Amino acid sequence: xxxxxxxxxxxxxxxxxxxxxxxxxKKEDVLADMSFGxxxxxxxxxxxxxxxxxxxxxxxxxxxxxxxxxxxxxxLSLDTKLHECLDESFPHFDKNITVHHLxxxxxxxxxxxxxxxxxxxxxxxxxxxxxxxxxxxxxLPLFQNGEMKFAxxxxxxxxxxxxxxxxxxxxxxxxxxxxxxxxxxxxxKAGMKDSGYFALDSLPGNTAVGYIDLKDGTWRTNxxxxxxxxxxxxxxxxxxxxxxxLWDALMNYKLLGQAMxxxxxxxxxxxxxxxxxxxxxxxxxxxxxxxxxxxxxxxPGVNFHSAYYPASDINLVVCSNISxxxxxxxxxxxxxxxx
Numbered sequence: 477x478x479x480x481x482x483x484x485x486x487x488x489x490x491x492x493x494x495x496x497x498x499x500x501x502k503k504e505d506v507l508a509d510m511s512f513g514x515x516x517x518x519x520x521x522x523x524x525x526x527x528x529x530x531x532x533x534x535x536x537x538x539x540x541x542x543x544x545x546x547x548x549x550x551x552l553s554l555d556t557k558l559h560e561c562l563d564e565s566f567p568h569f570d571k572n573i574t575v576h577h578l579x580x581x582x583x584x585x586x587x588x589x590x591x592x593x594x595x596x597x598x599x600x601x602x603x604x605x606x607x608x609x610x611x612x613x614x615x616l617p618l619f620q621n622g623e624m625k626f627a628x629x630x631x632x633x634x635x636x637x638x639x640x641x642x643x644x645x646x647x648x649x650x651x652x653x654x655x656x657x658x659x660x661x662x663x664x665k666a667g668m669k670d671s672g673y674f675a676l677d678s679l680p681g682n683t684a685v686g687y688i689d690l691k692d693g694t695w696r697t698n699x700x701x702x703x704x705x706x707x708x709x710x711x712x713x714x715x716x717x718x719x720x721x722l723w724d725a726l727m728n729y730k731l732l733g734q735a736m737x738x739x740x741x742x743x744x745x746x747x748x749x750x751x752x753x754x755x756x757x758x759x760x761x762x763x764x765x766x767x768x769x770x771x772x773x774x775x776p777g778v779n780f781h782s783a784y785y786p787a788s789d790i791n792l793v794v795c796s797n798i799s800x801x802x803x804x805x806x807x808x809x810x811x812x813x814x815x
Contacts (some may be wrong), residue, residue, distance in 0.1 A: 481508050484812040485771070488805055495687070496779070496796030497523055498805055499716035500813075503789055505727045508809070509716075514798065515684040522751060524773045525714070528670055528687075528713040529795035530702075531780040532773030535712040538658050539639050540579055540756025541648050541726070544736045545661060551649050554579070554739075561645045564616060568623045574625040577628045578638040579755040580745045584630060586622030588615055610645045610705045612654055613800070632745045632753065636709040639756075642677040643708025654708050666725035668718035683713055684797035686777025698777030716793040723784045723791040741769060768815070774799070781806040 485498055485508060495513025499506070508622050511523040546552055550688070552561065558573040559566070569585060577583035619637040626633070643654040650657050657672040663671050674680060706712050714722075720759035725731050732740065743752035743759045743766070752759040760768035772785035779796040781803055792809055794802040 481809065481812050482510065483809050485510055485805065487592075488808045492801050492804055492807055494796065494801040495523065496529065496794065496805075497525065497527060497685075497716045499720055499793045500809060501524075501720050501791050504729075504795065507790070507813075513797075515682075517685070517687060523627045523684060523797070525717065526670065526682050526715055527795075528680070528715055529780065529797055530684070530686055530706075530711065530713050530773075530775065530778040530780045531719070531771075531782075531791055531795065532702075532775040533636070533710040533809075534716075534771045534773030534780040534782060535706070535710055536639055536708075537756040537771050538662050538712065539642050539708040539720075539742060540754075541662055541731050542654075542658060543575060543579060543686045544732050544755065546646065546649055548733060548736050552645070558583075558641060558645075561648060562641070564620065564644070566620050566778060568621070570624055570628050571815050573628045575642070576744070578642050581632050581635045581638060582629050582632070583635065583638050584624045584626040584628050584639070585635060585637055586619045587635045588618035588640070599744070606649050609757070610703075612640055612647065612707050615640045615707075617707075632747050634747075639709035640707065646708065655705075658712075662722075662731060663718075665730055666718075668714065671712060671714040673712050675705045676702070679705060679713075686775070686793075686797050688777050688799060698775065701776040702778070710775070714795070716795050717758045719793045719795075720791050723782070725757055727784060740764075779803075788813075788814065788815065803809055 489512050497511040498508055500508040509525055511525060515521050515527050548553060552575060554576040558576050559571055573583045646657055647654050687695050688698055689695045691727045703711060723762050729737055740753055740755040745753050747753055752761060758770045759766055766786060768785055769782050773780040777797060779797055779798060779800055779802040782793045784791045792806060794805045796802045
């Protein structure tokens with residue numbers, strides 16, 4: 477008998493030439509686990525269930541969890557002010573910026589990549605080559621002397637620099653490199669054994685190369701298009717199974733206690749398009765009921781969506797090593813399952 481969900485996924489893949497992996501789980505039951513396209517086009521190596529994919533901003537949730545862990549341990553609070561945490565100079569930043577503001581994209585700090593003024597993420601690396609971007613401090617010259625965009629708490633404006641600052645706070649308080657902290661306190665605890673913040677010039681095996689498809693039918697990799705190593709605003713690599721494990725660990729209080737998990741998943745602010753945002757996670761609501769917690773990431777050659785649907789206890793992961801397609805795949809799965 478034909479499986480409607482698998483047939484729908486195959487149909488979408490044929491329509492949009494999707495490249496990547498789709499995993500849909502309901503508790504221990506796997507509803508779909510499918511992979512398409514090449515992890516390495518030059519060597520014609522296929523994507524498969526064990527392929528690691530970049531997820532860009534999809535890993536802001538890891539940073540938020542890390543901050544909430546430190547709050548649970550009473551090493552800081554959500555009302556702690558930025559200037560109380562870091563010694564670096566931010567001459568034009570408002571003294572009232574709090575950890576809460578940074579977590580919810582309501583801080584008003586200038587961003588290093590502002591979509592209001594830049595159309596192309598690659599423009600960032602013209603004056604400061606991407607291969608220099610290996611630690612969180614490397615990003616500070618891109619925004620620390622900028623002017624505030626608005627007063628803290630005034631409104632939502634998606635902001636990568638705010639999450640760089642959160643990563644620096646984690647490093648300062650924990651005494652650990654951000655990536656080491658996340659590896660030990662999140663990846664290892666959640667059973668994310670194949671995930672990490674790998675550098676583009678030293679990728680481990682089973683890692684998909686990101687591809688940028690050009691209008692003339694040719695392509696190039698994204699190796700010169702994104703920072704050489706990810707950090708607190710994005711850039712980790714995960715397998716679909718590992719990301720599914722993250723949702724399980726979060727919802728079963730393996731990473732945070734019940735009260736702090738609820739705080740992370742609370743709709744704290746409303747985005748420009750009517751969506752809601754918690755701490756590092758987007759939240760979908762219908763008739764005042766939360767129907768979906770989701771994360772997403774877009775970079776040149778990276779396209780990622782993942783969600784947890786509380787009413788059905790289903791989680792979905794869509795990883796792709798091209799620049800588009802994950803959203804259409806997620807929408808198709810949701811429609812097929814009535815999510």
